[in-house]
Amino acid sequence: MKHRHLLAIPALLAALGVQAQDRTADPLGPLAQCINRSEFQFRQQDRLPAQVTTRSVKLATGEGRVSVADGYRLMLFHKGSLPFVNLKIERSADGRFAADRETIVAQMQQMSANSKPPQLVPLETDTRQGVEVLALNNPYITQSSGVISLYTLLHAASGTVATAYLLxxxxxxxxxxxDAQYQALRDQFLAALVTCMANPAPPAVSLNTSPTPKRTTT
Structure with missing residues (x-):
């Protein structure tokens, strides 16, 4: 009986490995292309390795885990020569989105709690077009040497999580x-990302269905 269990373990691991590497579908491809149709376009696109199925986050209670069924990292540029956003888009594993959301919210709350005067960073929350938006914004660009803002967007209908580091x-x-110019550019990016997460499909092509005018002869 013991030998039977030992033989079953490699078979189970092999099956899991095949499942992890199955990339015949590309559920996040339309979202990535939708973002690229905006004024913020990527010059670098990296897909998450198939064997990566979770990522770790720091919580007040220790380390938490967030499921990752698929994902992309996109370095987004606007008009300049340097990237403006380091964007990660991910799809939660089936049945895991609610738990992933709880872990991510706890992470953002902890990051806010760790901020100290004079740069207290409150956690801002909003919902737009069915997309939940969590934000941590440093108040001044002159006091932010690396990341100015961190945004997490959650779309329950598709199980999609977007993490945006605005640089x-x-x-x-x-x-x-x-600061005002940065905030305007930030809000422009967020509007584009929210719209794409809510509906990543390309706009429908309008077809001219009016009848062809008849030719007249003289």
Missing amino acids: NQPADKREFAT
Whole structure:
């Protein structure tokens, strides 16, 4: 009986390995292409390795795990020569989105709690077009050497999670010079991302169905 169990374990692991590497479908491809049709386009697109099925996050209670059935990392540029957003889009494993959401919310709450004066960063929440938006925004670009804002967007209907790191840049190369200019560019990006997460399909092509006018002869 013991030998039978030992033989079953390699077979089970092999089956799991085949399942992890199955990439015949590309559920996040339409979302990536939708984002690329906006004013924020990627010059680098990396798909998550098939064998990666979870990622770790830091919580107040220790390490948490978030499921990852598929994912992409997109380095997004606007008009400048430096990236403006490091974006990760992921699909939760079947039946895991609710638990993943709880873990991610706890992570964002902990990050907010860890902020200290004079740079307290409250957790901002919103819902747009069926997409839940969680945000941590540093108040001043001059006090943010790397990441200015961190956004997590959650779309329950598709089980999709987007994590956006909005990046600061050297003052002589960035597209924004003031906090207000940064916020306007940030909001423009968020509007595009929310719209794509809510409906990543390309716009329908309008067909001219009006009858062809008859030719007249003289």
